[in-house]
Amino acid sequence: MLRLPEFSFVAARDIGEACALLAEAPKSTRLLAGGTDLLPNMKRRHQHAQRLVGLRAVANMRGIHGDSEMRVGAMTTLSTITRDAKLQRHWPGFVRAVQSISSPVLRTTGTIGGNLCLDTRCNYYNQSEEWRQAIGGCMKEAGDICWVAPSSPRCWAISASDSAPLLCAIGARVRLVSVRGERVIPVEQLFVDDGIVWLGKSDDEVLTEVLLPPVENTKATYWKLRRRGSIDFPVLGVGAALRMGAHGEVTHARIFLGAVSSAPLRAPESEAALLGQQLTEATVKAAGEAARGVAHALDNTDFTMLWRRQMTAVWVEGALRELGGLPPRAQMPETPLGAPAMSV
Amino acid sequence: MADTNKRKLIGTSFRRVDAVGKVSGRTQFADDLSFPRMVFMKLLRSPLPHAQIVSIDTSAAERAPGVVGVLTGSDVPVPFGILPVSHDEHALCPDKVRFVGDPVAAVAALTEEQAQAALALVRVEWKQLDTIADYDDALDASKDLIHTYGDDHNFHKKVSLRFGDPEAGFKQADLVLEDTMFFDGNTHLPLEQHATIAVPEGDGRVAVWSSTQTPHYLHKALTKVLGLPAPWIRVIALTNGGGFGGKSDPFNHEIAAAKMALNLGRPVKITLTREEVFQCHRGRHPTLMSIRTGFRKDGSMTAQHLKTLLDGGAYGSYGVASTYYTGALQTVTYNLPHYQFDGARVWTNKPPCGPKRGHGTPQPRFALEVQLDKAAHALGLDPAAMRLKQLQPKDSITANWLRVGSMGLGPCIEAVMRGSKWLERRNAMPPGRGLGIACSSYLSGAGLPINWNHMPHSGVQLKLDRSGGVAVFCGQTEIGQGSDSILAACVAEILGISLQEIRLCVADTDLTPVDLGSYSSRVTLMMGNAAVQAAERAREILARAAAEELKLPGANIVFADGRVFDAADPARGMSFAAAVQAAESRYGTIGTTGSYTPPRAPGRYRGAGVGPSPAYSYSACIVEVDVDPATGIVRVPDVWIAHDVGRALNPTLVAGQVEGSIYMGIGEALMEESAFRRLPEKLSSALVHKFPNMLEYKSPTFLDMPRVHTSIIEEPDANGPFGAKEVGQGPLLPVMPAVSNAIFHALGVRMDQVPIHPWMVFKALEEKRRGGVGRYGPKAFPAVDYGASLDVPTPAEGGDGKARNADDIGVRGGTMSETQRQSQEKPC
Amino acid sequence: METALKLNVNGEVRQVLAPANHSLLEVLRERCGLTGTKHGCELGECGACTVLLDGEPVLACLVLAVECEDRRVETVEGLSNGAALHPLQQAFADLGAAQCGYCTPGMLMTAKALLDSNPLASEMEVREALAGNLCRCTGYWKIVEAVQWAGRMSTGDMVPPQCLRERNAAGGCSHG
Incomplete structure (x- = not known):
């Protein structure tokens, strides 16, 4: 049986205590939220900690609050989010993104904060200790080489969060608290495009909540590409948020791609192709095509990199068709979940 | 035998005898066992794909906290293997490792964590050898050898067989198609990880409790390696949490655990991690194929020349048999008058391939069924009707000397055509939708045992108790297929008692008569026949005693509903228990035996031992696909499958095997793949499984499973118990080619390779748009010298089953030399 | 270092000693x-x-036992009512x-958690709820049927499984 390494465990009772415990030894302490990413990583010995600080008992990090500007506690489980009627009404695209994360039996434990802080992933990295020894390690952990691109000076592990591209697209923010104080930053600033140092938060900061903007007339959606109908991480995610003017012209567009870079990747060319335009067959196609060049899909997930890059255009177009109320393309399943084989 | 409609159990969907244990968490799988003073063992496995062991130092590990024992290769120097011709494995590698994961040392400690921690303290000095990653490396004569036995260089085995006169056959053809196809490797992925507990028993004996499909062969391997008298070793196979062929070999961890337990005098447990299960492997051989077939205008075949090249991985395993199996069953579905088969297996530095569900036959079946579809298209024929017109007749002998008995493929094809509305819908599909058909056949048990001998393949003993209970002893192993239930039902049916009166004792080499194991779909037919024989013998004894007791000499005594009575006057009778008591009073303790040995096959040429079976099952499958041309993503909404099982002894169990086969077939068709990583040669010699875990090895979920429409076809076979044939493997075979054929029907592109990933369809579509043929598959088949063929005249040519030129061709490679073998092998 | 944990498993409160790094899976199998x-x-x-942890299905391999104190743990051993099988077990x-x-x-x-909140779950609801549980033997449909049948049995809607299969088929293939 794969087992965890030794560590000590402390359950924090409130945010202040969590921050204080973390501040004692920020490098060797890790926060335990749902544990569905951290614990497998620790079992495979590629994340390490001498002490885990459990956040389960921190009451004011759970739950969904507010009306026009909703706040979601970082410890809110993914399944709580998918069941929340108000979120379903206001941000169905967010609920859809969360519902696409892994599997139902994992979403009961996994949290939204955990999904945002998800370690970057790579087929050379998410392996057992023995496997990584057999390739001599990789840059993200114990080696010098990024096997995805051996001459590259950087690590190309990918951001595999499903919620991040959507939250970036709608302009959500996160609250970070530490013994030094607290700050609220846009979700996209939480990420750094680097496979090794992928979070723009300090080691001593606790992500306590996600702040959703007022919906106003924003329409947002998330399209996920993965092999199976469940369990799988995204090999491509598209978070798109649009606002339309009186004549159906796009006045605001934010499109973020997931799983093609070490951070959610903005697709400004696609956004530019839409601004001022109505959503028509031609404009959504153009915006999709514009995304193709943005994605740097590499050989670090399921599927081939060339095909993933080609699919970026199809998936961006699919998301925009949905937002624009255009008929789905032939054979494209309308519902993003539950479709057999590859689902969007 | 009683007439069908009087049967109480056979033919009904009775609740399986192990169901309540399994739904209540009571069933004990190997890892659920623990024994007093038990210690835990871990194996140190090679991080290198191919290397000599220069030295190994375990002294630091021996001193580590909690460690109680350490073993290395010198402690277990005797080689073993499943086939007598390839005893090429060691419990711990003595001098050389051949793949990442090959074990070199074993550490036992008080806890699993301590054993794991101590592994890191073992120091091994290596001398690296060339990495043989694939066919190209294996065919490169300048590279290091993986084994020093086998055929030339890194070829393990070469086979060449010619039946009839294929060249003459090709001359009669109106159309000759030649294709190169590839079937990638995949693995069993049973949910249960292998586990073994070895328990020393008094006076130097040892009991090995293990998740194995083949306790009998594990027993043989243990006997050989441990050097103990066979009766001192007891192997008990626990209910397997899935097998699919992955637990059919004796494994190094089982033998190392036994040795460790004997050394320490205390129980030793090892449970593999999921990654180690991937390293045990024995999965589907990646197989490159060249298939050339001649067709007449009506679609019938005139001749076929099939060449296969199997990537065998690092050890022999079942590989010699696997190689033959890539050719053996091409002849049993459709009439094929002339046939040449050339097969070869190469060594590579990867986990060994072996027998996965269908063992060697899904690959050539894919090639054949896809090529038939191409022929139908070229000739303007309906692919279903074309198949129906050339069925191999029942009660016939094929060109390669396989005896076909019952043959229900015709009704199978008709059933799936009806179910899918093939004729009405095929020419009126919406865009992107397609229907494809393929068929298959599989063995109901191999006709010959692995270790050649004249003894039965399955034995059953009954002990009848004066309480009315019947204890049934049989070496068979429950791996989920329901063999316990079939064993109990066969006995209960004949004796007219209920399942509650049966007590099973199975898969225990000390207590149960040998059954060769749960492989090659042999158990229902072979164990079933043995059980029926044992029960009929008991019935005879009881009937005689009951007739005397009832003073009805010569009466027709019937056994039903727990009673033994006169057929002419059912009121005159007694309880089953009273009948046992009557018999016991007269004859003493009542016990009977039954056994089964398959009929002798007609083939007499070298290699004729692979392919014969007492009965062949047949399947026809129609798959509907929904393909998105913008992405190449293939969805499968519906599958129609008809399977000729001879007689469904329990229709729910039969349907379960069929649906499970479709499941695994869909996985193999669209996603499951044993992919490997070869790092850039300039930088590294590494060769690792690309993703040995359940997240990235894609096993379909609830949401990926097509709806399955199952028809059970019953063409009773005279060789099967109550007419039954196999169902566990055959229905998997047609799924992959039917998916490929359906994709062609949907979009006009040919997938000559599985698994069919979306980018392959996408690429073929792009090629077609640019005016190309629209195909994804291997470009070429390498030049392989298969050597001279054994020349075997067919039955139609008046042959006698022997090769004409056997004396000219001598024993070919692929086997250990006689001296190598005699030094290692004791007679069976 | 091992700490004393008080776990409520299947309604039975037990004291077990376990180190902080042990998962609920390890503690259930190896300590309980x-x-x-x-x-x-x-x-x-x-x-x-x-x-089940407080009624919700969780993966015991990804939950620390120390985080399960004062929560209700339910395992397969607690599913039956004494010797009487739960409708799911029977189905x-x-x-x-x-298999x-x-x-x-x-x-x-997982199915119990679903039926506890939705005894008349549709075929698609069953498939979605169970989509994180892999099975290599059955091809899943018999599991779907069993879950639906068990749910209906427990609400007194004693539709025989064959009819359920037909009803599902008549409702059309949810992915066809």
Whole structure:
């Protein structure tokens, strides 16, 4: 049986205590939220900690609050989010993104904060200790080489969060608290495009909540590409948020791609192709095509990199068709979940 | 035998005898066992794909906290293997490792964590050898050898067989198609990880409790390696949490655990991690194929020349048999008058391939069924009707000397055509939708045992108790297929008692008569026949005693509903228990035996031992696909499958095997793949499984499973118990080619390779748009010298089953030399 | 270092000693002797170790035992009412939903959580709820049937499984 390494465990009772415990030894302490990413990583010995600080008992990090500007506690489980009627009404695209994360039996434990802080992933990295020894390690952990691109000076592990591209697209923010104080930053600033140092938060900061903007007339959606109908991480995610003017012209567009870079990747060319335009067959196609060049899909997930890059255009177009109320393309399943084989 | 409609159990969907244990968490799988003073063992496995062991130092590990024992290769120097011709494995590698994961040392400690921690303290000095990653490396004569036995260089085995006169056959053809196809490797992925507990028993004996499909062969391997008298070793196979062929070999961890337990005098447990299960492997051989077939205008075949090249991985395993199996069953579905088969297996530095569900036959079946579809298209024929017109007749002998008995493929094809509305819908599909058909056949048990001998393949003993209970002893192993239930039902049916009166004792080499194991779909037919024989013998004894007791000499005594009575006057009778008591009073303790040995096959040429079976099952499958041309993503909404099982002894169990086969077939068709990583040669010699875990090895979920429409076809076979044939493997075979054929029907592109990933369809579509043929598959088949063929005249040519030129061709490679073998092998 | 934990498993409160790094899976199987809960990957990828925690299905391999104190843990061993099988167990046994039986405890527990809140779950709801539990034997449909049948049995809607199959078929293939 794969087992965890030794560590000590402390359950924090409130945010202040969590921050204080973390501040004692920020490098060797890790926060335990749902544990569905951290614990497998620790079992495979590629994340390490001498002490885990459990956040389960921190009451004011759970739950969904507010009306026009909703706040979601970082410890809110993914399944709580998918069941929340108000979120379903206001941000169905967010609920859809969360519902696409892994599997139902994992979403009961996994949290939204955990999904945002998800370690970057790579087929050379998410392996057992023995496997990584057999390739001599990789840059993200114990080696010098990024096997995805051996001459590259950087690590190309990918951001595999499903919620991040959507939250970036709608302009959500996160609250970070530490013994030094607290700050609220846009979700996209939480990420750094680097496979090794992928979070723009300090080691001593606790992500306590996600702040959703007022919906106003924003329409947002998330399209996920993965092999199976469940369990799988995204090999491509598209978070798109649009606002339309009186004549159906796009006045605001934010499109973020997931799983093609070490951070959610903005697709400004696609956004530019839409601004001022109505959503028509031609404009959504153009915006999709514009995304193709943005994605740097590499050989670090399921599927081939060339095909993933080609699919970026199809998936961006699919998301925009949905937002624009255009008929789905032939054979494209309308519902993003539950479709057999590859689902969007 | 009683007439069908009087049967109480056979033919009904009775609740399986192990169901309540399994739904209540009571069933004990190997890892659920623990024994007093038990210690835990871990194996140190090679991080290198191919290397000599220069030295190994375990002294630091021996001193580590909690460690109680350490073993290395010198402690277990005797080689073993499943086939007598390839005893090429060691419990711990003595001098050389051949793949990442090959074990070199074993550490036992008080806890699993301590054993794991101590592994890191073992120091091994290596001398690296060339990495043989694939066919190209294996065919490169300048590279290091993986084994020093086998055929030339890194070829393990070469086979060449010619039946009839294929060249003459090709001359009669109106159309000759030649294709190169590839079937990638995949693995069993049973949910249960292998586990073994070895328990020393008094006076130097040892009991090995293990998740194995083949306790009998594990027993043989243990006997050989441990050097103990066979009766001192007891192997008990626990209910397997899935097998699919992955637990059919004796494994190094089982033998190392036994040795460790004997050394320490205390129980030793090892449970593999999921990654180690991937390293045990024995999965589907990646197989490159060249298939050339001649067709007449009506679609019938005139001749076929099939060449296969199997990537065998690092050890022999079942590989010699696997190689033959890539050719053996091409002849049993459709009439094929002339046939040449050339097969070869190469060594590579990867986990060994072996027998996965269908063992060697899904690959050539894919090639054949896809090529038939191409022929139908070229000739303007309906692919279903074309198949129906050339069925191999029942009660016939094929060109390669396989005896076909019952043959229900015709009704199978008709059933799936009806179910899918093939004729009405095929020419009126919406865009992107397609229907494809393929068929298959599989063995109901191999006709010959692995270790050649004249003894039965399955034995059953009954002990009848004066309480009315019947204890049934049989070496068979429950791996989920329901063999316990079939064993109990066969006995209960004949004796007219209920399942509650049966007590099973199975898969225990000390207590149960040998059954060769749960492989090659042999158990229902072979164990079933043995059980029926044992029960009929008991019935005879009881009937005689009951007739005397009832003073009805010569009466027709019937056994039903727990009673033994006169057929002419059912009121005159007694309880089953009273009948046992009557018999016991007269004859003493009542016990009977039954056994089964398959009929002798007609083939007499070298290699004729692979392919014969007492009965062949047949399947026809129609798959509907929904393909998105913008992405190449293939969805499968519906599958129609008809399977000729001879007689469904329990229709729910039969349907379960069929649906499970479709499941695994869909996985193999669209996603499951044993992919490997070869790092850039300039930088590294590494060769690792690309993703040995359940997240990235894609096993379909609830949401990926097509709806399955199952028809059970019953063409009773005279060789099967109550007419039954196999169902566990055959229905998997047609799924992959039917998916490929359906994709062609949907979009006009040919997938000559599985698994069919979306980018392959996408690429073929792009090629077609640019005016190309629209195909994804291997470009070429390498030049392989298969050597001279054994020349075997067919039955139609008046042959006698022997090769004409056997004396000219001598024993070919692929086997250990006689001296190598005699030094290692004791007679069976 | 081992700490004393008070766990409520199947309504029985037990004191166990376990180190902080032990998962609920390890504690159930190795400290409580409850081996009905299985494991297939220990990484949250297969669903075999699913148990209920405060009524919700969780992967026992990804939950620390120390975080389970004062919560209700339910395992397959607690599913039956004494010797009387739970409708799910009965349905799995009778409809061929358990073959090798290794994924069965996890399937049963996930299904129980679903039926507890939605006894008349549709075919698609069953498939979605169980989508994190892998089975290599059955091809899943017999499990879907068993779960639906069990739910209906418990609400008194005693539709025989064959009719259920037809009803599902008449409702059309949810993915066809």
